[in-house]
Amino acid sequence: MDTGALLVILGKQGAGKGTQCVMLSRYYAIPHISSGDMLRSNVRQKTPLGLKAKQAMDAGELIPDEIVTEMIKARLLQDSALSTGFILDGFPRTALQAEALDEFISPNKLDAVINLDVPQATVIKRLASRRVCQDCQAVYSTSMPPKINWTCDVCGGEVVQRDDDTESSIIRRLELYDKETYPLIDYYTNANLLKNINGVGSTDAVLRRSIKAIDTALKLRYK
């Protein structure tokens, strides 16, 4: 049986991955699986994983590879996401995670890896002004707040600043991106999967660029 699109999105924190993923997941009718959202939900529910992860997350550190890999693997198996397809956001983030992903989706293969490219100065500005709905994760900013008093326009939840969107944590997360995640650009270039997308511009313009690149990759499946 044919699977749905198997996609990964890479990009610095604040590049707009979450926003693009929500739209790409609707467009391709595939689940958006965000490791950060899953971890934050564990923190809110005070699960053993959440209690373990909170301190590292607030400081901008990474959660150990084995823990995150197990969490994503379980999620992909749980909803037979391997047959429906998926867009992974925030995972993989290290070379070990990328290798583990290849292994556990085998014999399937990823169709494309989108790399949302946004200059460092832009992401720092976006992260400092970012505000997020605690319940549905809709993203706002101090310059584009919800209509009524920091109450989410989508679900009515409370819109807040993320605990890890502090200056020291932002600096640490961007450092770790360069050290641990940037090498994945080479990994996926060598696998012929990388699609560099200019992430500057309106949400719709960036979406159109991503869809064009993904559609081209999906056509390769049927060659």
Ligand code: AMP
């Ligand atoms: P994000 O929402 O993707 O920015 O993730 C928020 C935080 O969750 C990160 O700063 C890490 O502490 C943790 N995290 C999310 N995904 C991963 C991952 N794949 N590997 C390690 N830590 C992760």
